[in-house]
Amino acid sequence: MTLNIMDTAKFSSVFSPSTVEQRTKNFADYWLFTQQHGGDLLESDRDLAKKKARLEYFQNNPVRLRKPLENPEVFYRNYVHLKDPVTELDRKTLLLCAIYKFARHELNGIEGAWDVVPDMAHSFSVEDKISRVHLAEEFCHVRLFNEMLVTCGLDKVEWVPLVPWQQFIYRQFPKFPGFLMDAPAFITELMGVIFYFHLYGVIDDVFSDEPEVRDRLKEMLDEITIDEIAHVGQRRNFIGELGIKFSQWMIQPLFALFFKDIPETALLFDVNKMIQEAKDFDYNNVPDFMLEKTWIPTYCQ
Ligand SMILES: [Fe+2]
Numbered sequence: 001m002t003l004n005i006m007d008t009a010k011f012s013s014v015f016s017p018s019t020v021e022q023r024t025k026n027f028a029d030y031w032l033f034t035q036q037h038g039g040d041l042l043e044s045d046r047d048l049a050k051k052k053a054r055l056e057y058f059q060n061n062p063v064r065l066r067k068p069l070e071n072p073e074v075f076y077r078n079y080v081h082l083k084d085p086v087t088e089l090d091r092k093t094l095l096l097c098a099i100y101k102f103a104r105h106e107l108n109g110i111e112g113a114w115d116v117v118p119d120m121a122h123s124f125s126v127e128d129k130i131s132r133v134h135l136a137e138e139f140c141h142v143r144l145f146n147e148m149l150v151t152c153g154l155d156k157v158e159w160v161p162l163v164p165w166q167q168f169i170y171r172q173f174p175k176f177p178g179f180l181m182d183a184p185a186f187i188t189e190l191m192g193v194i195f196y197f198h199l200y201g202v203i204d205d206v207f208s209d210e211p212e213v214r215d216r217l218k219e220m221l222d223e224i225t226i227d228e229i230a231h232v233g234q235r236r237n238f239i240g241e242l243g244i245k246f247s248q249w250m251i252q253p254l255f256a257l258f259f260k261d262i263p264e265t266a267l268l269f270d271v272n273k274m275i276q277e278a279k280d281f282d283y284n285n286v287p288d289f290m291l292e293k294t295w296i297p298t299y300c301q
């Protein structure tokens with residue numbers, strides 16, 4: 001993807017200091033933003049009206065591969081658990097397996113949280129309301145990832161739960177007190193944004209022979225990335241001075257642990273570069289069309 005590198009740095013680090021007053025104002029501002037961004041919360045469907053309409057647009061205007069995947073059975077054999085040597089997979093299969101595995105982690109994380117955080121009727125603080133809508137938005141991302149796989153002809157994908165110990169961690173995580181939960185929650189959002197920015201480049205490369213599908217995949221990814229950039233700021237806004245130091249410290253081990261669980265990523269992505277970009281993240285490389293639609297805390301502007 002072409003990023004707009006601005007002449008002068010416009011934004012400051014996502015780890016910039018903030019006061020309690022600034023964060024309170026930013027939560028109020030994010031709450032206004034998120035309601036107009038996603039539209040009405042459709043809580044029983046874990047969905048949002050505007051996001052639902054956007055997915056339906058993609059589904060009603062399908063784009064498909066000119067040349068179907070040669071061996072879809074290789075994907076189906078390896079997408080939940082890698083069975084073949086990773087070096088034997090072709091690059092399209094590798095990429096689609098990596099996308100599925102990333103989204104599967106996301107899905108398990110939010111399913112664990114959805115049942116634990118208060119529903120909208122029992123959300124009395126602005127933070128609780130934000131968190132409810134945030135989770136609904138994450139379910140929309142998994143639907144978009146599923147649609148990416150369908151676009152590549154993979155319409156028999158099942159969303160399989162993670163192994164029990166991983167499920168246990170994801171279920172316990174939302175019950176942790178804020179001082180333990182906020183930093184990893186922030187860094188996993190940042191990991192999402194950095195991963196998606198790298199994903200654009202890999203899609204360009206791997207689907208260079210399929211321009212319509214390449215563009216459609218990136219169009220769906222845009223929807224997700226714009227949300228995730230807003231989530232980075234929102235989760236950042238939960239964190240004070242000490243938590244920010246903890247967050248910065250956590251980038252390296254958390255990225256390393258997460259991507260180790262998705263062996264495909266080692267062949268497609270430069271994980272060390274992603275780690276460095278997370279440490280340096282300041283919004284200045286976010287393209288203008290995304291900046292117009294997303295949300296950034298005032299103390300990072
Ligand atoms: Fe997401």
Ligand SMILES: [Fe+2]
Nearest residue numbers: 189192228231
């Ligand atoms: Fe997110």
